[in-house]
Amino acid sequence: MTLAAALAIHQLLALLWVGGMFFAYQVLRPVAATGLEPPLRLPLWRGVFNRFFPWVWGAVVGLPLTGYGLVFGLYGGLGAVGWHVHLMQATGWLMIALFLLLYFGPWRTLQTALDADELPAAAAALNRIRQIVGANLLLGLVTATVAAAGRLLPL
Template structure:
């Protein structure tokens, strides 16, 4: 059972952090080079609609499998080593950023796109970009902490 939890946790983290890396480091710059603002907003609306829909499933899996491993593998809060606490804090922070984006600027962007308000959609998209960039940095740091703690002490 522990292996299944670990694999689900890793796959969820890869999808979440990898999706953010792709969106910020590859898709966004390519869209800015190739598309005019109206097409860029439409593309990013479609991308984030799919990505955030997936994250509503992935984020709980990552958190719940992390907690299950924390209790079953690392013997709970008091007995855990430093990197498990750091991953937990960072994971909850990342989930908080996701909730902020999904319930705030993403909702505003969808409403602006539906209303044909390109300026409001672009402003919301910029807020999403900043939050996802922050979350990507936090996610990469979390992955580094996980690797360091697991194999580096």
């Protein structure tokens, strides 16, 4: 893979992940919260995450792969990159850890609770997912901003 392709894929994966979280958190969530009762709202979110999370897995695997491909292929190692790349990898790994926490924690709980028709437990799991996605959205926006503008702001 060429370095240009690696950077293009890296940026696309970041767009999909952060843009998807923005839509879910900032747009869909307030509408679903006010317009739908739990028996409709909770299965809606299950369907939404079922379709979104495979894309997030692509980002979780692809971002470090392409990112370190660029670090070692383009810049010649971690010693040669700017502060913005160090910050990107730190916040990037934090985002990945939070997604894994969400996926193997409250996302599993949401599904088993809905299968058992336990709506209060499902609602509690959804609330936990909302908190983690909120934190990851903030981190993602900071990461993408630093990634794009950091090169022009030498510290």
